[in-house]
Amino acid sequence: MTIQWSWGIFNRMVEHAQERLDRIFAAIADPTRRAILRVLRDHPATITEIARPFPVSLNAISKHVMVLERAGLLHREIQGREHHCTIEPRPLREANQWLEHYRQFWEERLDALEVYVARKFKSSRKGTPHGKLQ
């Protein structure tokens, strides 16, 4: 009974982590939302300040801010009429942790490519009289 209960909790935790990753990656799959994060990386800003450089409506920016907020990437503090936004980098660390599982894989590929290029370069040097590339 205890095992079943723990297994249930474990499954729910895994599901929850998956749903969080879904929301994080979906949030950063948009160029405007990535640009908003870029602005907030430098300093906190109100929604009006965030919207200024973008050629879209304040309403559109507000929707993008909401998506970032739901993904946990943005913290909003309401002071009177102003909504002050700050970046929350923790979900980006979660995204990075997922990508890390593949780091070894892409690094191996690049190493293999480097070895291939180095070999090609070496054999082409042998083939030419003054070590010049053909």
Next chain:
Amino acid sequence: MTIQWSWGIFNRMVEHAQERLDRIFAAIADPTRRAILRVLRDHPATITEIARPFPVSLNAISKHVMVLERAGLLHREIQGREHHCTIEPRPLREANQWLEHYRQFWEERLDALEVYVARKFKSSRKGTPHGKLQ
């Protein structure tokens, strides 16, 4: 004239990189697609083999494979009736490069949190007679 032309090419390159990031992040914003990449990380596989552990139709898996392929994350080789799939980790490296711009930011936050916890621990040790936490 030359400057305008170069500026146009530069803008197109930036747009192209943005569109690629959109497709990459959207592709990995789905738990089934992340699970497919997890399978392919270990070994290449046909679509039938990929579909086996999933409780969804072969058609649904085929659509997920197509999304991964469009994002450049999967390479498909057709041999007769079989579609052999391998993972292409290069786009994951691109995603990682985008995230790296925020690494310093999340690491600073964590450092600040560690300092805070260490101080709290120290002050609570001072407050108790035998260095026990309250």
